[in-house]
Amino acid sequence: MMNIDYSRCMPASLDVTPVASPAVCCAPLVREPLGAEEAERLARAMKALADPARLRLLSIVAATPEREACVCDLIEPVGLAQPTVSHHLRILTEAGFLTRSKRGTWAFYALVPDALERVAAVLEP
Numbered sequence: 001m002m003n004i005d006y007s008r009c010m011p012a013s014l015d016v017t018p019v020a021s022p023a024v025c026c027a028p029l030v031r032e033p034l035g036a037e038e039a040e041r042l043a044r045a046m047k048a049l050a051d052p053a054r055l056r057l058l059s060i061v062a063a064t065p066e067r068e069a070c071v072c073d074l075i076e077p078v079g080l081a082q083p084t085v086s087h088h089l090r091i092l093t094e095a096g097f098l099t100r101s102k103r104g105t106w107a108f109y110a111l112v113p114d115a116l117e118r119v120a121a122v123l124e125p
Contacts, residue, residue: 030125045119048095053078054088058097061111068110070103 034042049055056078061069075085089109092098097116098109 034122042119042122045095045097048091048097049119051088051091053080053084054092057085057088058092058111058116061098061109066110068108071107071109074109 049058057074060074060077061067071082071086071089074089075082078085080088086107089098089100089107093100093109097112099112101108101110
């Protein structure tokens with residue numbers, strides 16, 4: 001076994017730079033962070049938005065003059081079967097992004113005012 005003298009590779013002394021205490025280097029919070037319950041609620045809302053078909057459905061409803069659409073008008077633009085579209089709309093309704101009203105045999109979905117803005121506000125300073 002070979003003995004290697006590492007002392008020739010290392011400097012005789014090292015300069016140490018003092019580090020400020022964590023209280024000094026960390027900026028104070030500018031608002032109250034999310035609590036556990038609010039984080040759970042927000043995670044459920046974001047999970048509802050984490051699907052391309054649901055995002056498209058929301059954008060279609062938002063693009064209508066009344067910000068409301070019949071389920072019959074949402075099937076063709078997303079290219080999904082009616083039961084699948086209804087499933088996605090139910091998830092968006094349960095998450096609080098849409099409201100549902102029945103008119104005859106058709107279900108109409110409307111955007112909940114400021115629902116998306118409330119989710120986005122969590123990420124703003």
